[in-house]
Amino acid sequence: MIKVGIVGGTGYTGVELLRILAVHPDAEVSCITSRSEAGLAVAEMYPNLRGHYDLAFSEPDVAKLAACDLVFFATPHGVAMRMMPELMAAGVRVVDLSADFRLKDLDVWAQWYGMPHESPEWAEKAVYGLPEVAREAIRGAQLVANPGCYPTAVQLGFLPLLESDLVDSTRLIADAKSGASGAGRQGKIGMLHGEIGESFKAYGASGHRHLPEIRQGLQQASKLPVGVTFVPHLIPMIRGIEATLYAELTNAGDFERLQRVFENRFRNEPFVDVMPFGSHPETRSVRGANTCRMALHRQENSNIVIVSSVIDNLVKGAAGQAVQNMNIMFDLPETRGLEAPALLP
């Protein structure tokens, strides 16, 4: 039984970890911290957990966390990097769901997150936890940087194209859309139901923090330099990301084998589902599930490949992928605790 600690469990990522771990047969949450809510029962904040947890939020305490086998960070950026050296020294393994250890170039990190990075040593050692790319490194890692939600949906959709060198890597476009839970659980006017219900908009169109993370991941998969444009949008719903990806095939004749390339790439991946050519994945088909579902399209005789890729931003885009990483790190079957189908309708 893996003894799990969660730092910063009051947000949507935190409650999602608790939801998934509640039925995980090999893991048990032994402590969950929140500075602001210390003393409050988690089931009082999240009534769906009534009857599932007796646990209360506690003050962050390195000693207590150090006694865990695995600690998840579900904190805003800037928190994990400060606690990491001490925890690493204590030998704990960590999956950090925040952005602190996702970027290798710390100048870029500092520029996008507005503060200098305080743990360069662990930024270098951290393994970027996209299992479809780095499964073996994850297995041996002490610190896994869990990918962002958009980067997960976008990278998985572009990877087969870049790895096989099929497209013009300098002209990638990712038009992505997310439900409101991606913005977290903070009292911002802009995220009120009255503000975002029955409306749709782009945001961060001039530059979003997930852009450098996407670029880093795509560059790693590509022999040639990558140029990518990424525009996120806000959907008036709670869970789900859809990313429509556009890339220009170098050789239009490659369209014929494209479906096979994708299917082969993900044949052994338990959480990536390539639908038949011309399908339209719906975000609801992955609601609550750790699946990335995608499909390919071509318009008339165009040489533009269109990929539509969907995930649940809180699951494959956050807590589910974190548990998948935990399973890998502890040599459990990768799907353990993540078997249930999505909630549809």
Next chain:
Amino acid sequence: MIKVGIVGGTGYTGVELLRILAVHPDAEVSCITSRSEAGLAVAEMYPNLRGHYDLAFSEPDVAKLAACDLVFFATPHGVAMRMMPELMAAGVRVVDLSADFRLKDLDVWAQWYGMPHESPEWAEKAVYGLPEVAREAIRGAQLVANPGCYPTAVQLGFLPLLESDLVDSTRLIADAKSGASGAGRQGKIGMLHGEIGESFKAYGASGHRHLPEIRQGLQQASKLPVGVTFVPHLIPMIRGIEATLYAELTNAGDFERLQRVFENRFRNEPFVDVMPFGSHPETRSVRGANTCRMALHRQENSNIVIVSSVIDNLVKGAAGQAVQNMNIMFDLPETRGLEAPALLP
């Protein structure tokens, strides 16, 4: 391993049964019928089931169903009653999620469902499957009539009051609200997103089919004659029922012990959760879960008891309760396959 058949699995109740049974360790769906979709893979109709089922819809076939240990009917009313005599004769056990066997007074049934009842023998023998009331009868039943969604939420909330004879049983009011999935998956203009999104209304306010079912259940719990007014409403969301119940305490002094009465009534019920006095249950706290969550309220010195009761109409109001009944019928732990917390947010 219980061999399960499903008749009429193309609706929301059908896909919900499939979702729940996909991870039930002691049951396996061996056939699912649909006249209109015979031949279609269930995962093609419901992409959330891709990778979970190889099954395709087949033509209804009594012989094949008779080879099952348990058959769920997820059909419109009028179907189950016609097939029941033959299936019962074959010795199969059945949980009928349709309305065919819920009412004992077949004149009332005929009046509300617009056709004569064709299986009076089994209407009499059928056990009304509200486990919190009829657990022992369910255990031995060959045919269980799975309760309607509104009747589940309304009965559970009123039961402690009527069983303890605390209220004026002639003045019960149930103001209930449901998400759109309760209307099923049929191409009706009135259920389009464009028609019901961003809007709210009562419907069936002059009389709804669940009224006689509610009245029958409440009358059974009450020594005195029951008079109940029931108004359903349509919420612009997919899953969830909230019922606000109003009853007049015979003795206002009883307010002090009311919370205890409710807690005692449901102390051993795995799927009924009485929250602290004055709480407000949210439908999302039971989304995807088999729980009925409720709380009590009093306004100033009023002698009106207010009960707010929530369920997921597709789970405790349909497929989840059906699986709970199956667990009881097959002497499994009642919570088997129904342990996962609700999906929140």
Next chain:
Amino acid sequence: MIKVGIVGGTGYTGVELLRILAVHPDAEVSCITSRSEAGLAVAEMYPNLRGHYDLAFSEPDVAKLAACDLVFFATPHGVAMRMMPELMAAGVRVVDLSADFRLKDLDVWAQWYGMPHESPEWAEKAVYGLPEVAREAIRGAQLVANPGCYPTAVQLGFLPLLESDLVDSTRLIADAKSGASGAGRQGKIGMLHGEIGESFKAYGASGHRHLPEIRQGLQQASKLPVGVTFVPHLIPMIRGIEATLYAELTNAGDFERLQRVFENRFRNEPFVDVMPFGSHPETRSVRGANTCRMALHRQENSNIVIVSSVIDNLVKGAAGQAVQNMNIMFDLPETRGLEAPALLP
């Protein structure tokens, strides 16, 4: 041309006043105040007003307001009562959309609003601005207390019953539901889209500030003592209130003439629409319009009258009714500026 001032225009009630007044041929907004947003163009906060207003928010300034013909207060409670004596002395007329002057019993006011009332003189003189009840008093009033949203929907539906002494006035039940805009535009976690989307719940079930206002209004219409239970609920949508009202007919025979009683009561009311008996008013049918639409129901031989009453909480429940009151106060046609049909779908 009526010179209009608006105090506290950054909330939903403020933007709604601006939207309506933008096309009102006889009124012009000459100043709008907001302490927090002084200097900001209103069209920058509310992009739907781009091209309609050049105005910017300014610091509250009694002299400037005193130069207006009419001032609307769209402030949280506690603000208007402090500024009122000075404004009244200056001879300005005011429609207060806040709760400050709605209750006549200031002890009750203090109890529900958590502070002593600071302008008892004007609380006494203020006219409660429900035009269907107090049209003549409104015409001559210097200070009009614009009714709350729930109280508007609930009172209009109960009035014909109480005024005609047809029901047991001690057993009134109002089960009301509102969209999220009723909670205003403040950064509360509980009003995030992620918290209230796809969910439904009661709130304030043990007592809500609109209860005493409803009781006061109903009592005024009734010869006999009034007892009313009022439970509000939160609908996952933005605009709209539906109130389902339950009352016990003293004489069940009166059901036959009930529809006529309602139609006669509102025959000359431009903003109350009584639908045919047995109809189901939808909130979308009044979205953006100043209409209260209602219908009557009876279940079988019950003596319970059911009234379903809908309004747009921001229009007939706030800004629209305020403009209706302005029209009355300035002897304009009552419908001026309020003629457009609701936005459906």
Next chain:
Amino acid sequence: MIKVGIVGGTGYTGVELLRILAVHPDAEVSCITSRSEAGLAVAEMYPNLRGHYDLAFSEPDVAKLAACDLVFFATPHGVAMRMMPELMAAGVRVVDLSADFRLKDLDVWAQWYGMPHESPEWAEKAVYGLPEVAREAIRGAQLVANPGCYPTAVQLGFLPLLESDLVDSTRLIADAKSGASGAGRQGKIGMLHGEIGESFKAYGASGHRHLPEIRQGLQQASKLPVGVTFVPHLIPMIRGIEATLYAELTNAGDFERLQRVFENRFRNEPFVDVMPFGSHPETRSVRGANTCRMALHRQENSNIVIVSSVIDNLVKGAAGQAVQNMNIMFDLPETRGLEAPALLP
């Protein structure tokens, strides 16, 4: 007073025409036809119109339509083209909101709409009614083909770039998203609230009927050959389209003057609003209004121009633009009847 006829008024476009015309001071609807609903009062089908129209749907009747000054077609494709020769011969003027007369290449039309075109003469004479491009031709036209919803949002956003020859016209990408009302008011399972609520997906990604219309319009604006990829998506809301457009600047230095190019292009357009560089237009900011609102973005040093363009698909994307066209055709001020601000929130 313009005497208006509407053919096929039972859909969302029809009710929207009625809503707008209800307050148009210079037009009056004198007949509205519907084969299926003949005899039904329009206010019975659309309760928001109660009190605004006495009109009932009538059988289509050319003589009656010929007596109108202007006829709007709000029919599925294939209807208008059959009635057009007779109506044109009668001298009536027509604004056709269907797709029948939008494409000049009738082979392309036949390919996308699955039937041969039956009125080639009028297909040639019809004026494509995008006022920002063809105002003068519209003024004198007898038959105006009202643009599709997506084509309106997409063309307006691309026009300044193509007209000024600033971008690579062969690499245009339009990622567009629409609310559900765009699919019309028909009882399709795929448009149920239960199917599309809380979900997001692309559709028609391999080819959508609006693609050739978009291509035709863009080609007309461009000296060089146009290549455009267009992917529509379904948003879980009712009204609104957002199109995010991507184009590659030929000369990255042109970014500096881009905002000015857009502002100049639309300076005199009453219904196009160019927001400050870097803004994010929301669909709610145009809900119910005839405005197209757009903004420009650039990511770091990229040479990709990003345009986000929003409209209300039922207004500027259909009925509002049709009334704008009517105003032009009858020499009225172009904004007549279209002055009200959008409904926000």
